[in-house]
Amino acid sequence: MATSLPDRGKGKYIEGKVKKMDKLIKEITLAFKGVKETTIEADKLIINAKKDDVLDILNFFKERGYDHLSLISCVDWIESGQFELIYILSSYSEQNGKKHIILKTKIPRKNPKFKTVIQIFENAEPYEREIHELFGINFEGHPRLTHLFLERNYKIPPFRKDFNTREYVKEFFEKIPFVEDKK
Amino acid sequence: MKTERELELYFGPQHLGMVGNFSITLQVEGDKIVKAFANPGYLHRGFEKLMEYRTWIQNFPMVCRINVIEPDSMEMVYAMAVEKLAGIEVPERANYIRTIVLELSRLASHLFGCWAYANMLGFDTVAQWAMYHRDLLLDLFEELTGGRVYHIYIWPGGVRRDIPKGFKDKVLNTLHTIGSCIPDYDAAFFNNRLFYKRAKNIGKITKEQAKRLGATGPILRATGLKHDIRKIDPYAMYDKIDFEVPTREDGDAYSRIWVVRDEMIQSVHIIMQCFEKMPEGEVFNRIPNPFKWKIPKGETYVRVESSRGELGLYLVSNGEDKPYRVHFRTPSYPHGLIILEKLLEKASIADVGNIMISLYVVAPEIDR
Numbered sequence: 001m002a003t004s005l006p007d008r009g010k011g012k013y014i015e016g017k018v019k020k021m022d023k024l025i026k027e028i029t030l031a032f033k034g035v036k037e038t039t040i041e042a043d044k045l046i047i048n049a050k051k052d053d054v055l056d057i058l059n060f061f062k063e064r065g066y067d068h069l070s071l072i073s074c075v076d077w078i079e080s081g082q083f084e085l086i087y088i089l090s091s092y093s094e095q096n097g098k099k100h101i102i103l104k105t106k107i108p109r110k111n112p113k114f115k116t117v118i119q120i121f122e123n124a125e126p127y128e129r130e131i132h133e134l135f136g137i138n139f140e141g142h143p144r145l146t147h148l149f150l151e152r153n154y155k156i157p158p159f160r161k162d163f164n165t166r167e168y169v170k171e172f173f174e175k176i177p178f179v180e181d182k183k
Numbered sequence: 184m185k186t187e188r189e190l191e192l193y194f195g196p197q198h199l200g201m202v203g204n205f206s207i208t209l210q211v212e213g214d215k216i217v218k219a220f221a222n223p224g225y226l227h228r229g230f231e232k233l234m235e236y237r238t239w240i241q242n243f244p245m246v247c248r249i250n251v252i253e254p255d256s257m258e259m260v261y262a263m264a265v266e267k268l269a270g271i272e273v274p275e276r277a278n279y280i281r282t283i284v285l286e287l288s289r290l291a292s293h294l295f296g297c298w299a300y301a302n303m304l305g306f307d308t309v310a311q312w313a314m315y316h317r318d319l320l321l322d323l324f325e326e327l328t329g330g331r332v333y334h335i336y337i338w339p340g341g342v343r344r345d346i347p348k349g350f351k352d353k354v355l356n357t358l359h360t361i362g363s364c365i366p367d368y369d370a371a372f373f374n375n376r377l378f379y380k381r382a383k384n385i386g387k388i389t390k391e392q393a394k395r396l397g398a399t400g401p402i403l404r405a406t407g408l409k410h411d412i413r414k415i416d417p418y419a420m421y422d423k424i425d426f427e428v429p430t431r432e433d434g435d436a437y438s439r440i441w442v443v444r445d446e447m448i449q450s451v452h453i454i455m456q457c458f459e460k461m462p463e464g465e466v467f468n469r470i471p472n473p474f475k476w477k478i479p480k481g482e483t484y485v486r487v488e489s490s491r492g493e494l495g496l497y498l499v500s501n502g503e504d505k506p507y508r509v510h511f512r513t514p515s516y517p518h519g520l521i522i523l524e525k526l527l528e529k530a531s532i533a534d535v536g537n538i539m540i541s542l543y544v545v546a547p548e549i550d551r
Contacts, residue, residue, distance in 0.1 A: 071512040097415030123397030126520040149224035
């Protein structure tokens with residue numbers, strides 16, 4: 001049955017793609033010094049960049065057709081005392097649609113701040129708001145860094161690794177008396 | 184600048200026109216909206232944090248609860264990420280069963296969406312039909328997985344168990360029952376002139392705007408862009424199956440609901456092809472002892488096409504028996520938080536629910 005389907009030219013297509021990715025790697029290593037890149041799968045490229053280069057690299061990829069910002073994420077590497085910001089880019093176009101760029105940068109855990117990328121990708125706004133709320137990173141130039149999900153401020157932002165959920169629940173909810181005890 | 188005539192209106196979960204636990208603060212002048220602010224958070228359960236405290240397998244009952252309406256795509260994306268990090272292969276039969284389950288849940292989810300939209304606009308009969316037909320699909324899920332809403336059926340390395348005897352006939356029977364009602368749905372809802380007048384040119388978005396704001400799924404396809412992850416980055420068995428990606432050109436609420444309608448028909452075709460092509464064989468590969476299962480260091484980003492658009496998962500493992508970081512990219516996130524705010528500007532108050540439901544926003548998915 002599978003043979004009756006139109007042949008999508010799999011082998012040829014993938015070969016061409018890998019070459020294109022190589023070209024991209026060459027271009028980016030030439031343009032930005034100190035960029036480390038690793039390919040985890042044929043279509044997924046991880047780029048470790050210095051924090052000052054991030055905005056330029058995002059612009060670089062946007063000009064080359066990676067116009068879809070899928071996600072901004074953050075990882076708390078508590079042992080090395082750093083936050084890692086992750087920008088995942090892909091493309092709306094058909095020939096680049098399968099590829100992903102995972103751009104990563106590290107910022108210090110103490111007094112964390114970073115520049116906003118809203119001027120490049122408009123849909124970064126809620127992602128940055130979320131990271132501000134859950135990790136406590138300040139995004140300079142963000143128009144509204146207000147609460148998104150939570151209703152109160154926490155001493156330690158709740159998604160950091162040193163925030164202990166169980167302790168918090170014990171501390172916070174055991175203070176509320178039972179209804180019977182109130183009488 | 185606030186003028187004197189401006190009022191602040193709170194459009195929250197207690198409002199009759201709101202579906203789901205979500206609220207919008209509207210600044211209105213007369214009955215025109217000047218500015219809208221979406222407030223999520225009513226259903227924030229902190230699943231991503233809780234998952235860091237539980238083992239890889241213990242997370243499955245959590246993952247499906249992130250999206251109440253379509254839990255299977257959540258399970259699929261998590262299982263795919265775990266398989267990728269641990270290097271587990273999936274047997275072909277299991278992949279076919281996964282495809283069937285995913286499409287059945289897409290159908291159920293789209294029918295739920297039709298219920299919400301029809302109900303919102305006052306087409307109560309159509310809403311009842313859609314809810315009834317969704318229930319028939321839930322019966323199928325109950326037989327297959329033991330659960331009606333949350334299935335926990337897709338598993339790293341395959342699916343939990345093989346399909347029961349006679350299940351194929353039951354599925355085809357149900358699909359015929361639903362399919363035979365398409366003319367009725369068309370006459371009463373999709374081609375209804377009242378519906379056309381109510382939905383045409385409402386919540387209009389251009390292709391460029393949709394791209395800029397990060398739209399995916401039916402909202403993007405209603406603007407004319409053929410972007411479907413099942414086609415461009417196939418997972419499960421979608422590369423072996425022949426199906427169309429329906430699109431529309433106008434980008435308004437009417438186009439969006441027509442994309443959804445056409446997608447349902449494509450889903451039925453996919454399910455039928457899967458049953459035809461499905462080989463015999465194993466349905467799961469054995470995984471290591473789940474209590475001691477440690478996954479090597481690494482990170483990955485995987486994505487599937489859920490009924491609402493791109494559903495992604497960024498998963499980091501540091502070599503322990505628990506995930507180090509889990510972050511879901513849910514499709515309703517940009518739709519409900521950015522696009523909704525943009526579309527509500529200059530709309531009238533009567534259209535708030537209309538626009539929101541046509542964008543297919545599911546609140547639990549945003550809050551996580």
